[in-house]
Amino acid sequence: MRWAKPFFKHVFLISSLGIAALLIIISVSVYLWQSTDEGRLPAKTAVVLxxxxNNLVNLDINIRPPRIVTGGSGGGPSLLREDLFIPVQGDVQIPMRMYRPQGEGPFPIIMYYHGGAFLEGYGSIDTHDNIIRSLASRTNSIVLAPSYRVAPEYIFPAAIEDSYSALDWAVKHAESFHGDVERISVVGDSAGGNIATVTAMMARDRNGPEITSQVLLYPLTTFQDVPLESREIYDSGYYLLSRQVMYRARDLYTPDELMWSNPYSSPLQAEDLSDLPPTLIITAEFDPLRDEGEAYAERLAEFGVPVRATRYRGVMHGFVSFYEVMQSGRYGLQETSSFLRQANQGTLQIADQYEIQVRQPPQGLDRVRDQTEAFAIAAYLIGRSGADLLNDN
Structure with a gap:
């Protein structure tokens, strides 16, 4: 058995060299993924992008939980889910999803308008179900998410009229689902951020319900051709939104150039932004919509609207949707939930002097966690790519 000791020694050596080589490959890969023409990305952002x-993950989130579900990843209070249809203009009915806490309430109401470039196939209540469900859990609120009609079949103003009709329906039927009409907020991301703030404007202009607060996640705020540096720098589509998609959205959703200057399509250029609710605007560093979201925050402040704006460093458009895998996404969701809870409790405090806050990428233990997870995901992606290559051969 003299051969056993040197044999196992060689096996151990070869295994160690193999592991070392794999770690080097992973480290070099992540380093290369982090390096972009627009700046160096945090490891987790680079790996996710x-x-x-490279189509290594499926983004078609189609979650269909049972009627009683938990609030979000990691548990949370049980929620009741209901998929229903509501009437809108033109004798039409549209789908709407509701999550609500169990109990008699009355509970605050959140109208959530999903993103998706105003276009068919780019977003839905299914692709945003994780945010809708988690907000209901984290704020102990009823969240209503209408599936408004989109282009190219339905052009402006169908989407916003549907969205306002959904708000009107919520007010009229609040008692049936234990909602509190004195505490209604609007929330939306990307195109949905546009719809959320426009819905608040319509409520003001049409003597509709008083909106308690609005949260706009990386909102599109103008269809006009205005000089915006972020649109020029991050227009490739690598950061999950391209100039091509933005132009396609404008051409199909607002085909008449006169529509671009309508305050209900381009709230950034609206003549009157007064009397809108306290506002939180969240933007992402690597996002073509970053500058117009922050410019909209400044304009709201100029009209005396209490506004808080936070730019998250090191992340891309839509990052809050990835809160289950990105720490910065969890931060964004936590900030959103905290703002809504404080608004509902009447404890919201916003500085009179507007100033954008910049949130750095995760630090300390959160940074270690993100990097560790990033390398683990990278190892999986590299292994999967290798397996796919072998299968192709």
Whole structure:
């Protein structure tokens, strides 16, 4: 058995070299993914973007939980879910999803308007179900998410009229689902951020319900051709939104150039932004919509609207949707939930002097966690790519 000791020694050596080589490959890969022409990305952002842009993960989230579900990842209070249809203009009915806490309430109401470039196939209540459900859990509120009609079949103003009709329906039927009409907020992301603030404007202009607060996640705020640096720098689509998609949205949703200057399509250029609710605007560093979201925050402040704006460093458009895998996404969701809870409790405090807050990428233990997870995901992606290559051969 003299051969056993040197044999196992060689096996151990070869295994160690193999592991070392794999770690080097992973480290070099992540380093390369982090390096972009627009700046160096945090490891987790780089890995997630690499996976998405190389079609290594499926983004078609189609979650269909049972009627009673938990609030979000990691548990939370049980929620009641209901998929229903509501009437809108033109003798039409549209789908709407509701999550609500169990109990008699009355509970605050959140109208959530999903993103998706105003276009068919780019977003839905299914692709945003994780945010809708989690907000209901984290704020102990009823969240209503209408599936408004989109282009190219339905052009402006169908989407916003549907969205306002959904708000009107919520007010009229609040008692049936234990909602509190004195505490209604609007929330939306990307195109949905546009719809959320426009819905608040319509409520003001049409003597509709008083909106308690609005939260706009990386909102599109103008269809006009205005000089915006972020639109020029991050227009490739690598950061999950391209100039091509933005132009397609404008051409199909607002085909008449006169529509671009309507305050209900381009709230950034609205003549009157007064009397809108306290506002939280969240933007992402690597996002073509970053500058117009922050410009809209400044304009709201100029009209005396209490507004808080936070730019998240090191992340891309839509990052809050990835809160289950990105720490910065969890931060964004936590900030959104906290703002809504404080608004509902009447404890919201916003500085009179507007100033954008910049949130750095995760630090300390959160940074270690993100990086560790990033390398683990990278190892999986590299292994999967290798397996796919072998299968192709």
């Amino acid at each position: 690499h996976a998405i842009n």
